[in-house]
Amino acid sequence: MRILITLDGSSIGERAAAAVSKWFQPGEAELSLLLVVHPEDIHATADGHFFPIITPKGAMGGQPLNIEDQHARVAETRGQALERARADADAYLHSIAQRHFPGATVRALVDFDEDVPKAIVETAEKQGVDMIVMSTHGRTGLRHVILGSVAEEVVRKATSPVMVVGPKARERLDAE
Numbered sequence: 001m002r003i004l005i006t007l008d009g010s011s012i013g014e015r016a017a018a019a020v021s022k023w024f025q026p027g028e029a030e031l032s033l034l035l036v037v038h039p040e041d042i043h044a045t046a047d048g049h050f051f052p053i054i055t056p057k058g059a060m061g062g063q064p065l066n067i068e069d070q071h072a073r074v075a076e077t078r079g080q081a082l083e084r085a086r087a088d089a090d091a092y093l094h095s096i097a098q099r100h101f102p103g104a105t106v107r108a109l110v111d112f113d114e115d116v117p118k119a120i121v122e123t124a125e126k127q128g129v130d131m132i133v134m135s136t137h138g139r140t141g142l143r144h145v146i147l148g149s150v151a152e153e154v155v156r157k158a159t160s161p162v163m164v165v166g167p168k169a170r171e172r173l174d175a176e
Contacts (some may be wrong), residue, residue: 001029004124006134006154007096009035009089014096015135015165021100032107033093037120039112042085086110110172117153124160132158135165 005020007013017033024031093108109127113119124132136151155162 002129002133003029004034004120004127004132005049006034006036006120006132007093008135008150008168009092010168011136012137014100015169016133016163017096017100019163019165020133021170024101024104026101026104030102030107031101032109032129034109034111034123035088035089035093035121036111036113036116036121037085038114040058040080040114041163042081062104078089082112085112115155120150120154121157121159124158129160131163133163133165133168136167140151154155 003020003024005016020031031148089110090108093106093110097104097106097108109123111119111123120132120134132154134151134154136149151162151164155164
């Protein structure tokens with residue numbers, strides 16, 4: 001059996017890995033962890049911070065502008081930023097694998113795409129997985145309308161079964 005666990009870098013997203021770790025046995029299934037990074041989430045400076053905004057005196061709570069306090073920062077090229085983001089995502093996935101699946105062989109997959117649900121479904125199809133496991137943040141109301149639901153879209157479009165770990169699962173997983 002091939003299992004794809006999707007993660008989003010949040011502790012809520014990690015519930016999917018925690019849920020699978022309760023029943024996963026190394027050697028009985030192939031396990032892949034996927035993190036899809038939206039390109040807009042990649043910072044453009046070498047130290048991972050945005051340049052400070054220089055404003056006229058008094059514009060920020062009466063704080064005078066002091067040019068001498070500003071430090072020059074070297075901006076990354078887009079390629080360097082993508083490379084750094086890939087390395088960070090890969091390190092994150094390996095830490096999840098070590099925490100939830102010690103000793104198991106786990107494939108870490110990183111993708112860059114603006115359409116996260118599409119990227120998850122396409123990866124699942126390319127990998128020939130038998131099941132996708134993912135968490136849902138459980139948003140409702142206006143937040144759901146504005147932010148949408150990656151899990152709902154994956155469930156609608158995936159050609160393999162999707163196990164969705166709900167918002168209340170954390171309480172039970174933490175209790176066990």
